[in-house]
Amino acid sequence: MGTTPPASLTPAEARSAFRAGRSGPTAGWATGHTQANLVAVPADWAYDVLLFAQRNPKPCPVLDVTEPGETSTVLAPGADLRTDLPRYRVYRDGQLTAEPTEVTDWWREDLVAFLIGCSFTFEGALDAAGIPLRHIEQSRNVAMYRTNRPCRPAGRLHGPLVVSMRPIPAPLVDLAWRLTALLPAVHGAPVHAGDPGELGIKDLDVPDYGDAVRQLPGDIPVFWACGVTPQAALAASAPPFAITHAPGHMFITDARDADYRIA
Amino acid sequence: MGTTPPASLTPAEARSAFRAGRSGPTAGWATGHTQANLVAVPADWAYDVLLFAQRNPKPCPVLDVTEPGETSTVLAPGADLRTDLPRYRVYRDGQLTAEPTEVTDWWREDLVAFLIGCSFTFEGALDAAGIPLRHIEQSRNVAMYRTNRPCRPAGRLHGPLVVSMRPIPAPLVDLAWRLTALLPAVHGAPVHAGDPGELGIKDLDVPDYGDAVRQLPGDIPVFWACGVTPQAALAASAPPFAITHAPGHMFITDARDADYRIA
Numbered sequence: 001m002g003t004t005p006p007a008s009l010t011p012a013e014a015r016s017a018f019r020a021g022r023s024g025p026t027a028g029w030a031t032g033h034t035q036a037n038l039v040a041v042p043a044d045w046a047y048d049v050l051l052f053a054q055r056n057p058k059p060c061p062v063l064d065v066t067e068p069g070e071t072s073t074v075l076a077p078g079a080d081l082r083t084d085l086p087r088y089r090v091y092r093d094g095q096l097t098a099e100p101t102e103v104t105d106w107w108r109e110d111l112v113a114f115l116i117g118c119s120f121t122f123e124g125a126l127d128a129a130g131i132p133l134r135h136i137e138q139s140r141n142v143a144m145y146r147t148n149r150p151c152r153p154a155g156r157l158h159g160p161l162v163v164s165m166r167p168i169p170a171p172l173v174d175l176a177w178r179l180t181a182l183l184p185a186v187h188g189a190p191v192h193a194g195d196p197g198e199l200g201i202k203d204l205d206v207p208d209y210g211d212a213v214r215q216l217p218g219d220i221p222v223f224w225a226c227g228v229t230p231q232a233a234l235a236a237s238a239p240p241f242a243i244t245h246a247p248g249h250m251f252i253t254d255a256r257d258a259d260y261r262i263a
Numbered sequence: 264m265g266t267t268p269p270a271s272l273t274p275a276e277a278r279s280a281f282r283a284g285r286s287g288p289t290a291g292w293a294t295g296h297t298q299a300n301l302v303a304v305p306a307d308w309a310y311d312v313l314l315f316a317q318r319n320p321k322p323c324p325v326l327d328v329t330e331p332g333e334t335s336t337v338l339a340p341g342a343d344l345r346t347d348l349p350r351y352r353v354y355r356d357g358q359l360t361a362e363p364t365e366v367t368d369w370w371r372e373d374l375v376a377f378l379i380g381c382s383f384t385f386e387g388a389l390d391a392a393g394i395p396l397r398h399i400e401q402s403r404n405v406a407m408y409r410t411n412r413p414c415r416p417a418g419r420l421h422g423p424l425v426v427s428m429r430p431i432p433a434p435l436v437d438l439a440w441r442l443t444a445l446l447p448a449v450h451g452a453p454v455h456a457g458d459p460g461e462l463g464i465k466d467l468d469v470p471d472y473g474d475a476v477r478q479l480p481g482d483i484p485v486f487w488a489c490g491v492t493p494q495a496a497l498a499a500s501a502p503p504f505a506i507t508h509a510p511g512h513m514f515i516t517d518a519r520d521a522d523y524r525i526a
């Protein structure tokens with residue numbers, strides 16, 4: 001791999017690098033390939049998670065669900081969900097207890113893994129249309145915020161909508177809106193553009209997940225529903241055990257972004 | 264109600280007519296309002312149905328899932344799922360045992376109801392664009408066929424993809440394709456246009472559900488994934504008990520078709 005820029009790696013090469021211990025946010029990696037959020041819960045919580053996703057499809061577009069104990073997915077044959085992400089989070093009773101780079105020792109036979117669409121998927125479409133991506137320009141993770149909008153609860157799961165924010169030059173906001181609307185499997189159109197206060201976000205410089213991203217003059221903050229939403233629900237709802245990706249540290253699948261474009 | 268044409272009824276008026284005992288297919292009723300397939304199964308089958316839907320989103324776009332025993336839905340406040348459809352099917356061990364016009368006596372406290380998007384929803388968009396709807400012109404139910412394409416199984420549920428077919432004048436097929444692609448929550452773009460043999464359909468004049476619909480010269484048969492697919496899975500997989508709508512006899516919700524258009 002050596003000096004190959006992350007953008008031109010194949011998904012298998014990227015996963016192999018993470019399996020070998022490399023870490024870091026995956027925005028801009030393996031361009032054109034679909035990245036996914038990971039949420040793995042004990043089987044007796046799987047219905048709650050799947051129903052929560054159905055009831056909150058913008059933040060939780062489900063791309064695949066594994067059988068209990070399975071560690072691979074149709075989205076990336078040969079991949080191992082326990083080792084092939086750059087960083088994980090392990091939760092016990094809703095408390096974050098570890099942030100390892102692999103979870104082989106934590107994995108359980110009753111875990112059901114959910115792979116959920118990620119907004120990194122549409123960044124290729126934005127970039128191709130000439131829309132600047134400030135967090136990539138600034139070599140930062142995307143900024144994510146808990147909002148004051150509750151998700152629709154499902155069974156034992158409840159929690160707030162989490163959004164990712166990208167500063168976009170005002171004349172390009174409409175184009176960004178239309179391009180991402182065509183990708184409902186990866187969050188679709190924004191939920192809001194403009195005043196962060198509308199979403200209950202007090203200070204854009206203090207994100208709840210990821211990094212603060214600097215706006216340039218003339219930029220408007222644009223907010224998309226975010227796949228970290230189920231993590232916020234796990235923290236609020238406290239299942240006995242869960243494993244997720246670390247925010248921004250996604251699972252890179254073999255699927256192509258174009259596969260999820262609906263028109 | 265009297266002589267009010269079904270197209271101009273409100274959803275509540277249509278449901279009230281069905282509750283009072285009126286029956287018949289709902290194509291063309293309460294124009295602009297979203298119609299839904301009903302599948303109700305015992306709670307211990309709910310995860311299988313929801314996962315089957317996630318794995319087969321084109322035929323099974325889930326619009327709502329009720330809590331066990333609940334008989335109403337956020338899609339139509341005040342409606343009663345046991346009485347407000349024009350006709351039902353009751354299954355025991357995968358066998359069709361009754362086709363009543365209400366199911367109050369059959370309903371159980373452990374039933375979870377799934378409301379699944381219906382292709383009638385996009386017929387308004389086709390009609391508005393000048394695309395003729397032959398089954399409505401001919402006062403027939405839409406024609407539906409089991410195909411030779413298996414759905415991706417989920418738990419105990421497996422079965423074939425079922426499609427609805429509309430004959431469309433050849434020069435308008437592309438427009439129909441593009442218009443419905445924008446409605447992924449109600450089956451989206453067609454799965455096929457042209458030779459029925461590609462889907463293993465031997466004779467268009469002998470549909471598996473609904474009525475045969477006559478093609479006019481120059482028409483091409485266009486096939487969309489159909490919300491009867493979960494019924495075919497119930498028949499193939501034989502849960503101990505299930506209630507569904509009768510094919511073509513849908514639940515008319517208060518939601519508007521436009522709500523499901525993604526761009």
